[in-house]
Amino acid sequence: MHDFDEATRSALWARAASHVEGSFSAARALGTTLGKGELDALVAALDGEHASDPAVVLEHVARGLAGGQVQVAHPRYFGLLSAAPSSMALVVSMLAEAFDPQLATRRHAPFAVDVEERLLSSFGERFGWPRASSSGLFTGGGAEATLVATAAAIAHVHPAVRKGGLRALSGDPMVYVSAEGHPTVARAARISGLGARGVRVIPVDEQKRMRVPALRDAIGRDQSRGARPTLVVATVGTTSSGAIDPLREIADVAERAGAWLHVDAAWGGLLALVPEQRHHVDGIERAHSITFDPHKALGIPLGTGMLLTRRPEALAAAFHERAGYMPKGKALEPYARGIAWSRRPAGLPLAAVIATAGWEGIATTLRREIALGERLGAELTRAGFGLRHTTPLPVVAFTDPTREDGAGGAYLEGLARAAIADGAGWISVTRFADGSRALRACITNHRSREADVDALVTSLVKARDRSA
Numbered sequence: 513m514h515d516f517d518e519a520t521r522s523a524l525w526a527r528a529a530s531h532v533e534g535s536f537s538a539a540r541a542l543g544t545t546l547g548k549g550e551l552d553a554l555v556a557a558l559d560g561e562h563a564s565d566p567a568v569v570l571e572h573v574a575r576g577l578a579g580g581q582v583q584v585a586h587p588r589y590f591g592l593l594s595a596a597p598s599s600m601a602l603v604v605s606m607l608a609e610a611f612d613p614q615l616a617t618r619r620h621a622p623f624a625v626d627v628e629e630r631l632l633s634s635f636g637e638r639f640g641w642p643r644a645s646s647s648g649l650f651t652g653g654g655a656e657a658t659l660v661a662t663a664a665a666i667a668h669v670h671p672a673v674r675k676g677g678l679r680a681l682s683g684d685p686m687v688y689v690s691a692e693g694h695p696t697v698a699r700a701a702r703i704s705g706l707g708a709r710g711v712r713v714i715p716v717d718e719q720k721r722m723r724v725p726a727l728r729d730a731i732g733r734d735q736s737r738g739a740r741p742t743l744v745v746a747t748v749g750t751t752s753s754g755a756i757d758p759l760r761e762i763a764d765v766a767e768r769a770g771a772w773l774h775v776d777a778a779w780g781g782l783l784a785l786v787p788e789q790r791h792h793v794d795g796i797e798r799a800h801s802i803t804f805d806p807h808k809a810l811g812i813p814l815g816t817g818m819l820l821t822r823r824p825e826a827l828a829a830a831f832h833e834r835a836g837y838m839p840k841g842k843a844l845e846p847y848a849r850g851i852a853w854s855r856r857p858a859g860l861p862l863a864a865v866i867a868t869a870g871w872e873g874i875a876t877t878l879r880r881e882i883a884l885g886e887r888l889g890a891e892l893t894r895a896g897f898g899l900r901h902t903t904p905l906p907v908v909a910f911t912d913p914t915r916e917d918g919a920g921g922a923y924l925e926g927l928a929r930a931a932i933a934d935g936a937g938w939i940s941v942t943r944f945a946d947g948s949r950a951l952r953a954c955i956t957n958h959r960s961r962e963a964d965v966d967a968l969v970t971s972l973v974k975a976r977d978r979s980a
């Protein structure tokens with residue numbers, strides 16, 4: 513049932529590799545190409561009614577993937593922070609999955625666990641913490657990292673909760689995040705038992721950065737009614753427009769309030785990896801914990817996030833449980849640090865990519881993506897589009913001031929659809945907290961080039977002229 517002879521396996525590997533190579537082709541359509549009937553047939557073909565030849569099943573899967581999704585690895589995908597997987601990450605993912613190391617405890621997989629520990633320390637160091645106190649864990653992504661950080665914050669600020677649960681909360685625990693912060697913050701607060709009422713949404717300035725005086729006021733009001741500021745979340749790179757909250761000032765406010773400071777740098781944290789961009793995230797080192805997503809920023813397949821912290825004892829306070837059957841280690845074991853128990857080798861593809869490129873090579877790739885973002889902004893401006901915000905990150909939010917309805921949802925959706933249909937670029941319309949809308953394009957692919965960016969602008973100009 514689970515295995516084939518070697519010749520069959522080799523043939524399957526070869527076919528799979530050729531499908532992977534085909535997936536790199538820039539000539540593919542950007543959106544779904546399968547009609548409803550074909551899609552249904554491919555899905556139904558996998559329902560196991562009858563046993564099938566493995567080569568046939570493989571072709572079904574490959575056709576479904578090639579035609580049944582937005583092609584996030586396409587060099588003209590300027591969409592929602594999905595990075596194109598780098599080749600080294602793909603190859604090592606496959607290798608690692610075959611060995612299937614169990615990273616719950618170090619004793620079971622010392623190589624894979626130590627590789628992850630070093631990565632966590634290295635990233636912590638790059639964000640500005642002393643190497644020795646940098647720790648954390650790999651997560652499925654930013655949403656899980658934020659949930660882990662919320663649990664750590666509650667454990668840190670309300671130590672009695674570990675025993676007493678919500679009934680032991682002292683005061684009224686409050687979470688603060690900007691109106692442009694990610695919705696996973698409110699969700700983490702809600703499923704941690706703090707409820708929607710436990711979240712204060714802080715207004716933003718014209719650049720979509722958290723207004724620090726408003727944060728200070730909200731915290732002051734909460735304290736004067738006896739509530740307990742527990743978690744302040746600052747964002748480095750809001751999803752809609754790449755805004756960076758004023759980290760140092762927020763850190764001062766959080767510190768004075770005795771709250772845990774979490775920085776959501778899911779994508780924007782890439783600025784810390786490019787030396788001349790690092791100043792944009794100065795102050796991030798004052799965070800107790802940081803979300804960073806290698807699957808958004810560094811060309812690692814989905815399912816690779818990180819929660820970094822300089823307070824690993826808070827992870828232990830939130831997550832540690834004894835298990836009689838687990839081998840005992842000296843350090844805090846990976847299973848005792850977060851939500852997952854059994855753990856996949858998420859760090860190995862990332863380590864292989866960094867080892868192949870070198871940190872300097874990583875910076876070079878990110879630098880090129882940043883330069884492409886600048887080019888996109890400049891070309892859009894030249895073409896008469898209006899950039900809504902400035903950011904050092906390669907994301908642009910823009911409208912069309914040459915028309916009265918140039919910031920209207922229907923018009924902007926039309927432009928996005930035209931660019932996708934043209935094969936010129938997958939972009940989308942985003943809606944800000946104030947209700948305004950903008951087209952949003954973002955560079956996350958190491959294969960995108962100037963010609964790709966220029967094609968998008970040309971197509972948008974054409975679509976605008978057509979609808980004039």
Ligand SMILES: *Cc1c(COP(=O)(O)O)cnc(C)c1O
Pocket residue numbers: 593652653654655656694696747749750751776777778779805817
């Ligand atoms: C994408 C994103 C998240 C959620 O991360 P996932 O990896 O999708 O779970 C959180 N915060 C920000 C700022 C993001 O851009």
